[in-house]
Amino acid sequence: MKELKIQHIQMQFLGGAEDTEVTREIEELSESIRERGLLHPLAVQDLNTTPPSYMVRAGRKRLRACEMIGHMEVPCVIVSGDEKELKLIQIEENLRRYNLPWWEICEYVADWHALRQEEKGIAEPKKGKAKRERPGHSMRDTAAELGKSLGFISEAIALDAAVKRDPVLRKIKDRDTAIRLVRSAAKRIEAELGAEAPVEFAINQVYNGSATDILKQFPHSSFNACITDPPWLKYVDEKLTRDDDTVPVFKEVYRVLKPDSFLYMFVGFEDFRSYSRRLPHFGFTVAKTPLFWVKKELRVVFEGTPPVQDARAKLHGVVISKGARAWEYSRDFELILLAVKGSPSLTHSTQQSSVLVYPPLPPVKLTHPHEKPIKAIQHILRDCSHEGSVILDPFAGSGAHVEACESLKRRWIAIERDHTAYEGIKKRMGKK
Ligand SMILES: C[S@@+](CC[C@H](N)C(=O)[O-])C[C@H]1O[C@@H](n2cnc3c(N)ncnc32)[C@H](O)[C@@H]1O
Structure with missing residues (x-):
């Protein structure tokens, strides 16, 4: 280790000195160096010139901080090797610093992995061969070299890619929150890309009959979302309990929904409580609070x-x-129960209000006593689906959901037991 004059040390561009995050970090570093001195020497490469000059390989921020507080000399270790080796040394040095922000750790890990793959080639996937027979460098190798778990490395590489796409993520203070956000962004992208995937059945069809029976004809994992308005479980004035017909429909709905998908149901208070208890038996996770459609x-x-x-x-x-x-x-409001199969992501990256404000249809315009306004359904469709997504409504009534789907280029399947209402939907959609 040598004490070298700061004026002899060259420094590559520091990734934007105007970057407020970097500036803040250098200020913090200079405070700590003032109090405790420089704990780690810098790693520099001798450029073999006269007068002497060196290039910083690890510790650019520490050098800047020392400069800021007026140090003339800094302790350095002289390193040598080719460009790649020097970069690896630089990364290793940097990863040893104790107060690195999570996104910088991810960047170093990803750089390390990329450099090693550049050097040794990309490892082929397993296919039964022992590691020594598989040439190339894998994430597992990076994990072993850096002394971290495979999960840590793969997450760090995914996070680094996300930060490169969206630098604002660097503002998030802790890695776990960043991981959660990145995972949901990945799901959002996956859902958008998968929305127009082909399906094994005729789309944009309305069926007349009992929803349970008809849904049995559909394959597993067919729909991206179900938005529906089931009949009340109890018709107070009719002494009629519809549970036998209605609740089992949701067992089938769960089966035909894709692994990460949404269920929205317009419900009354009693039904909200009842479905919140019953839907988990079919596999759904029910949101504790409903959405409110304010009329x-x-x-x-x-x-x-x-x-x-x-x-x-x-x-x-x-x-x-x-x-x-x-x-x-x-x-002047109605509840909308939200339940999910798996753990889907809403289409917006920011949190959405649970309150939807839309006027109801005036009574003279209703074609069905429980017809919902198209705008409210469009709102939900935009939150949970993409163009091409396949949407189910097993209690279609007037076909308002179908019209909302058509208007936003969603594919749809509607089921209605009542023959007159079924004919109404066909007429509404211009189908014969
Ligand atoms: C509350 S309404 C739906 C109204 C619809 N949201 C609209 O905007 O027009 C419920 C509908 O589900 C139908 N229905 C009830 N039980 C059914 C079942 N087991 N299978 C299919 N349709 C059913 C009823 O005939 C009724 O038209």
Whole structure:
């Protein structure tokens, strides 16, 4: 080890001295060097010139920090070798620093792996051969050389690629959060690329019959999402319990959904509780809180006593929830239960609001008593699917979901048990 004059040491470009992250790190380093001195010597290459000059191979930031606090000399180890060897030494040196941010560790690991593959070639996949018979360099080799696990290395390389695509990721403080974000971004890309994959059945079809029976005809893993509005489990005024017909449909829905996929269901309060309990038995994970479809127009307060308010509301094409008493607030929203098969990613990288605000259809325009507005369904479709994605609605009613799918270039399958409603959907879609 030698003390060398800083003025004799050359430094390659520091990846953007204007970069605020780098500047902040150098400031922190200079503080620590001021307090505790320089703990690791720099690695430099002798350029064999007169007067003497050296090139920094490891420790550019430390050199900059020493310069900043007015040091004239720094302790250095002189290294030699060809360009690749020197780079490897540089990486090894850098990886030894204790306060490296996660993304820099990933960058060094990825650089190490790339350099070694450049040198030795890319290892062929296993195919039963023992390692010594397989030439080339694998991630396992990088893991052994750097003394890390294979998982650590493959994650570091994936993270480095993600940071190169999106440098903003460097702002994330901890590696685990970055890994979570990168994994969900990877799933998003995978879903987008896979959306238009061919399917084994005729698409954009409406079927008349019981959803359980019809879904049995579909292969496993056929749909990217199911957006639906099942009949209430209990029709209070009809003494009719539909559980026998309705709940088993979701066992089939789970089977025909792809491994990472979404289920959205418009539900009432009681049904939200009931499905939250029952859907996990079929394999679904149910979000603890629902989404809220806020029916914008119903927020209007009409003047007068309740009967007059009611009449005025009707005049504006607004439905007041039945049985509302003077002390009750208007029920101007509906719940949307969200459940998933596997662990899909929403199409947006930022967190979405759980509140969807769309006016309901005025009663005069309803073609089905429970028809949902196209815009609300389009909103959900944009959140969970891509052009070409295959969407299922096993309780199709008026076919509003089908129209929303067509408008956003999603492929679809609709099922409706009621023959009149089924004919209505065909008419709506211009099908004979
Ligand atoms: C609440 S409505 C759906 C309304 C729809 N979201 C819309 O916007 O028009 C439920 C529909 O599911 C149908 N249905 C009920 N049980 C069914 C079953 N087992 N299989 C298929 N369709 C069913 C009903 O006939 C009804 O039209």
